[in-house]
Amino acid sequence: MKNWSISHYLFAVALIASIFSAGFTAQPVHAAPHLSTIYGLHVSGNQLQNGNGENVRLLGVNRSGTEYKCINNAGIFDGPSDAASVDAMASWHINAVRVPLNEDCWLWINGAQNAYTGNAYVQAIKDYVNLLNSRGLIAILDLHWNAPGTTPATGQQPMPDADHASDFWWSVASTFKDNSAVIFNLYNEPHADSDGGNCWRYGSSAAYAAPCSSVGFAVAGMETLVGKVRGAGANNVIMLDGWGYANYIGGVLSSLPYDPQNNLMISAHIYDNSGCTTTSCFDQQVAPVAQQLPVIFGEIGESDCQHGFIDSVMNWADQNNVGYLGWAWDTYDCGSFPSLISDYNGTPTQFGQGLRDHLASI
Template structure:
């Protein structure tokens, strides 16, 4: 899911839908606030199995992959069920703050009240690393501190934080280019860059590596397949990086980023997306990176306007992956301001015991991009009602 800058957000809507990913309008910023002091229960276990919920004041579990399931320290099966909290990927690089809207205790409690057990936090590598063109008020140490504070608030509510790299450096002028006039991390790029992304993940892993309740999501929505018509070359680029066909900058592949994480000693669960904006996982198992920690999950994004948006496609393309590794739908949504599509997706994933996170917990117009809420008290949009009621009904 992309979060385009305000100046071209509305004009880009139709193009983004054709490209295979949803529009995210930008909104006003609010800085981080005080740490949380309350907790909320976690969401249900796989369909057909007993649920294991967090007791009040319980910390989120330390997750690991076991076969094709996620389990906690006791070996109990867990699922990641929740929402995305967009803002950290675009506010800082636009010079407007760090998060889009409040991330104080009250706002986190509102998320928890939906019976959410996981929140995915999109980030910007230039802001995390504090590059010179980023306002220091919103970058470097200040940015890292704000992210750490949000992670702490989520954990205080028993919620699993997923820290995810959304926007990255590198000028890209090929197919599906979204900001060809700049190398800065102001839009979604087809692949991570070798110049900064390994350093980003080294720093993130050192920051959160002692807390295995934090999940790492390596890169939002790769699309090397839009840069070349050679699908095999695209998947090799995805895994190995280097000089990739159609991409203007040196690429850091998924293996390189995973190596950067593991070199710090961090054993956290790592999510690795597919290609085609994370909608295509057909060769994920073939090109799966090697993980010495054995703690990987496949990540998929599903929207009503994607190519793989039907149960028949899910059965053909996703089921073989789900049979072998843990599976997390890191983003699900639709641009209809309704919930018919995600109702079907959640039902299919429930039957497989897989995980899913709705896009997004931001107060945008749900007809121009999938927005779950109309205010930060948790009032759902017509789209958000579907996710809220489904999660609450799983108790």
């Protein structure tokens, strides 16, 4: 080996430095997600906390598609469900993703097609939840589409059906009972409005003067579904949508179902065409609930593809310890379907820009 002088070494070091400075750009180092912050979720007073006893406010997006693609024999996810697509969501500084589910696809009933239902559907959801968790994201699973009897679950219903909803939640709870980074959202947007809190809590129970008469089929109330989740051995946090398409939560405290784990939180959906849309209404109906239990705006959106409305919603929520999830991480026309993105790389619409920038600011 040839012997080098000190001057040779100094020249080599200088040459290497000049090459790197001219031709390479330093790449940012991405810290691994702090996974301990999403596990051990539980309710303590009016706070959602993790296993470290730290308060957690849910901030994120809805990932629509798994409620409708399968029942239409068109797949399971609407758009990609790979690591890159989840990383794009995580880059918006979120900590939670709500995943809507289809009752028939999970249970493999009512003509749901083999390729996209039953074991295939369940495994796909399990894999997606694991992927979300690996990126430090809490998964919220909700019963979104259902139907009674032999009717296919091709859309929203006013309430959970007594025929299948209990079996659905027993199965989902049994599947995820060992994953404390999963929250169970029992039913999307109940709207048996004329029947009020008794229908919401008890369903079609003869012991309570047969509520839910306006629904048209036998209803499983929230108390029944909470019991099914707990009976499956799952201690996970349970999220309850209010009624009036989840826009009204003012009456939930007097109608809460019994939960032996005391692990309940409340969700309201807030759109610019909802009934309760102003900060004064939030002060009157939402704030008193948020003083007693954790509250999230499980869906927020507006119909003009702008973000002036959700800006005011998020500002109020920030001041009142209320979480929020934008609807939705999909690439539809953001007027008829308030879409946050124009592609699955995470390019925001004008509506999505408001959510992304706000999350980055806090």
